[in-house]
Amino acid sequence: MPRLKIEDLEKIADQQRQKMNIREGSGKAKITVHMGTCGIAAGARNILAAFMKQIEIHKADDVILTTSACAGLCSREPMATVELKNQAPVKYVDLTEEKVKKIFESHILQGKFVQEYALSIGSERIQ
Amino acid sequence: MKQSRLQIMVCAGTGCVSNHSFDLKDAIDRELKKHKLENETEVVFTGCNGFCGAGPIVVVQPDGVFYKELKTADIPFLVEEHFLKGRPVKKFLYTPPLETVPIPKMMEIPFFADQTLIALRNRGMIDPEKIDDYIARDGYKALAKVLTSMTPDQVLNEIKNSGLRGRGGGGFPTGVKWESCKKAHGTVKYVICNADEGDPGAFMDRSIIEGDPHAVIEGMIIGAYAIENVHHGYIYVRMEYPLAIKRFQIAIEQARDYGLLGKNIFDKGFDFDIEVRRGAGAFVCGESTALMASLEGKAGEPRAKYIHTVEKGLWDCPTCLNNVETWANVPQIILKGAKWFSSIGTGDVSSDPWGGSKGTKVFSLAGKVNNTGLVEVPMGITLREIIYKIGGGIRNGKKFKAVQTGGPSGGFIPESMLDLPVDYEELTKVGSMMGSGGMVVTDEENCMVDMAKYFLSFTQGESCGKCIPCREGTKRMLDILERITNGQGTEEDLVLLEDLSNMIVESSLCALGGSAPNPVLTTLKYFREEYEAHVRDKKCPAHVCRQLITYTIDEKICLEIGHGCGVCTKYCPDGAIIGERKKVHYIDPAKCGKCGACYDVCNFNAIKVS
Numbered sequence: 186m187p188r189l190k191i192e193d194l195e196k197i198a199d200q201q202r203q204k205m206n207i208r209e210g211s212g213k214a215k216i217t218v219h220m221g222t223c224g225i226a227a228g229a230r231n232i233l234a235a236f237m238k239q240i241e242i243h244k245a246d247d248v249i250l251t252t253s254a255c256a257g258l259c260s261r262e263p264m265a266t267v268e269l270k271n272q273a274p275v276k277y278v279d280l281t282e283e284k285v286k287k288i289f290e291s292h293i294l295q296g297k298f299v300q301e302y303a304l305s306i307g308s309e310r311i312q
Numbered sequence: 313m314k315q316s317r318l319q320i321m322v323c324a325g326t327g328c329v330s331n332h333s334f335d336l337k338d339a340i341d342r343e344l345k346k347h348k349l350e351n352e353t354e355v356v357f358t359g360c361n362g363f364c365g366a367g368p369i370v371v372v373q374p375d376g377v378f379y380k381e382l383k384t385a386d387i388p389f390l391v392e393e394h395f396l397k398g399r400p401v402k403k404f405l406y407t408p409p410l411e412t413v414p415i416p417k418m419m420e421i422p423f424f425a426d427q428t429l430i431a432l433r434n435r436g437m438i439d440p441e442k443i444d445d446y447i448a449r450d451g452y453k454a455l456a457k458v459l460t461s462m463t464p465d466q467v468l469n470e471i472k473n474s475g476l477r478g479r480g481g482g483g484f485p486t487g488v489k490w491e492s493c494k495k496a497h498g499t500v501k502y503v504i505c506n507a508d509e510g511d512p513g514a515f516m517d518r519s520i521i522e523g524d525p526h527a528v529i530e531g532m533i534i535g536a537y538a539i540e541n542v543h544h545g546y547i548y549v550r551m552e553y554p555l556a557i558k559r560f561q562i563a564i565e566q567a568r569d570y571g572l573l574g575k576n577i578f579d580k581g582f583d584f585d586i587e588v589r590r591g592a593g594a595f596v597c598g599e600s601t602a603l604m605a606s607l608e609g610k611a612g613e614p615r616a617k618y619i620h621t622v623e624k625g626l627w628d629c630p631t632c633l634n635n636v637e638t639w640a641n642v643p644q645i646i647l648k649g650a651k652w653f654s655s656i657g658t659g660d661v662s663s664d665p666w667g668g669s670k671g672t673k674v675f676s677l678a679g680k681v682n683n684t685g686l687v688e689v690p691m692g693i694t695l696r697e698i699i700y701k702i703g704g705g706i707r708n709g710k711k712f713k714a715v716q717t718g719g720p721s722g723g724f725i726p727e728s729m730l731d732l733p734v735d736y737e738e739l740t741k742v743g744s745m746m747g748s749g750g751m752v753v754t755d756e757e758n759c760m761v762d763m764a765k766y767f768l769s770f771t772q773g774e775s776c777g778k779c780i781p782c783r784e785g786t787k788r789m790l791d792i793l794e795r796i797t798n799g800q801g802t803e804e805d806l807v808l809l810e811d812l813s814n815m816i817v818e819s820s821l822c823a824l825g826g827s828a829p830n831p832v833l834t835t836l837k838y839f840r841e842e843y844e845a846h847v848r849d850k851k852c853p854a855h856v857c858r859q860l861i862t863y864t865i866d867e868k869i870c871l872e873i874g875h876g877c878g879v880c881t882k883y884c885p886d887g888a889i890i891g892e893r894k895k896v897h898y899i900d901p902a903k904c905g906k907c908g909a910c911y912d913v914c915n916f917n918a919i920k921v922s
Contacts, residue, residue, distance in 0.1 A: 187571075188570065188571030189452075189570045189571055189572065189578070190578065190579065191456045191459075191460060191578050194447055194451075194452055194453060194456060197444050197447045197448065198447055198448045198450075200444070200448075201444055201445065201447070201448035202448070203316075204316070204319065204354070204445075204448070205437075205445075205448045205449065206374075207316070207317070207318075207319045207373050207374045208319050208321070208373045208374070208437050209373075209437070210373060210374045210375065210376055212374075215374070218398070219398075220396075220397045220398035220399070221397070221399075222397075225397060233317070233352075234352075236317075237317060237352055240317075249317075249374045250317040251317065251318075251374055251375055251398070252397070252398025253398050253399075254397070254398060254399045
């Protein structure tokens with residue numbers, strides 16, 4: 186390993202950023218892929234992989250990708266929820282890999298949610 | 313860099329390792345491969361999370377799902393359900409005592425939520441064997457700041473103004489110590505990290521080293537820079553901490569490779585290196601002069617401190633020795649400023665360095681509390697908050713009796729003083745001390761005389777024997793306590809105990825002897841009635857001291873409810889229980905060894921103690 190210069194500290198921290206964002210649970214966007222039995226049967230695994238690929242392509246190390254159980258609308262699976270920091274979550278339905286690409290580029294990278302694939306904005310309330 | 317969506321943080325502190333967390337990681341890796349998840353996940357070993365009672369611990373990020381007491385057999389189900397399908401597994405989650413609904417997220421569990429982390433800020437967040445992980449969490453940034461923009465005097469003032477005081481026991485203001493060492497004459501000076509943690513049941517320093525060794529190293533480099541003329545540092549760790557030694561050695565190697573230790577650090581013309589030295593595990597070597605003697609290769613015995621170690625320490629050179637936790641606080645103070653640090657805690661240190669207790673303190677909470685483990689709390693928090701809020705109260709709904717703070721030579725604090733704030737001076741006032749941060753909670757089933765005897769037997773055994781008060785005095789005290797617990801004590805013994813204690817406190821060479829009588833003095837003060845019951849009535853109210861209790865079988869319960877089941881006869885190691893099945897059983901007092909086995913196994917509570 187080479188000797189570090191002071192500016193190298195920042196470079197190393199940058200390289201580790203994605204990992205640390207996940208551990209700290211912080212980032213500018215959070216994508217939740219719904220992975221109930223219905224979701225998996227409808228291809229949620231591929232959707233998850235597609236999101237992973239997008240994160241890698243765009244080096245979007247401040248995007249957190251996580252999974253959750255069935256969202257309750259099994260007929261519209263695969264589904265995902267995209268949540269930008271300080272904004273209401275948006276649920277997308279009937280996803281395909283192409284749709285994932287578009288959602289990622291438009292909603293996550295540019296902040297414009299994709300109306301045509303969206304089911305709803307906001308979450309149901311839990312009593 | 314490879315991207316991953318899941319970070320599976322497996323605790324690899326000593327507590328969890330001994331609960332097979334290494335095997336857990338292997339099993340998780342295996343199952344992830346099976347489900348082809350290995351490319352989108354990363355399994356990371358972290359340092360101690362502190363909640364050792366719930367180990368082995370696995371925390372799944374980004375959601376911070378906290379799993380406890382996992383076994384390798386649980387892993388296939390866990391991996392499939394959570395990591396593949398995304399459903400946290402309820403049965404492995406933590407449920408607080410007296411509640412029924414589990415709490416999935418780590419930071420919502422009261423044990424974690426009520427802590428303030430400075431020394432342990434990286435716990436569970438980094439792999440302690442990877443320097444890059446530490447750097448990603450602002451590691452070595454304080455060092456860079458110091459070397460580029462601060463003079464040694466400015467660094468010293470920052471530490472002085474912060475109000476940081478020694479975390480190893482004495483509570484001596486760190487800045488004052490550094491300043492004395494800086495002013496001492498000498499061209500060769502040393503810094504030492506005291507990692508000879510020997511208190512029974514205390515493991516604060518071990519956890520910091522195992523979880524975040526670079527924080528200690530960075531603190532030491534900054535200290536060396538501030539004190540000046542220091543180019544060599546030692547870390548003195550006991551041999552009983554193999555994992556801590558290993559992590560220190562790895563960390564030092566990595567820091568050397570990066571040029572953070574060695575010649576010309578960050579090209580700023582400052583040289584400093586660190587060496588790990590292993591101690592043989594003598595308790596007395598936690599005392600600064602004994603530690604330095606041991607480092608020099610001599611017998612680990614203390615010396616009188618007419619001349620302080622900051623003037624004549626290691627090899628008669630000015631030496632600044634601080635505890636692991638003290639060093640770990642230094643980088644944060646430099647980064648965030650003295651003002652930030654001194655805003656946490658009690659009192660005012662702006663004019664008097666002894667005027668308050670600032671920052672946080674790590675305690676290892678042990679004994680009869682629900683949540684045992686390591687907690688870092690702001691100074692000034694009450695003992696009640698630590699025991700009931702973070703510790704989750706007393707186990708099995710029993711009644712609290714006393715808490716001992718400060719390790720084996722700390723005092724016992726009774727329930728009436730539970731609202732006492734954690735503060736160096738306050739704890740000393742009531743006869744205990746901050747010490748290094750041991751905290752042992754006792755309940756109604758603990759006999760205070762027995763507890764005092766236990767801790768005194770520890771310090772007596774660890775007395776190095778150099779000075780008479782400690783060597784002979786503690787031995788005689790232990791004899792008296794043995795007598796009392798055997799039912800042969802007299803009222804004069806209590807007076808003698810007090811006299812001896814005061815004599816030892818005043819005339820011992822070092823703090824080991826000077827504080828060893830604390831458990832006896834405080835129990836005599838706050839629980840005198842228990843001593844009196846032992847010497848006057850020859851009774852042990854907590855039913856602990858074997859010579860003072862008798863076991864009998866309640867005939868009615870044994871026959872009518874238990875129908876003479878006879879379980880007790882099977883478990884009695886002395887063959888002292890007489891009786892046939894379906895008939896009343898009796899204990900032969902001549903044979904009974906008073907082990908209590910029958911009491912534990914009787915399903916009908918027919919065994920009575922008196």
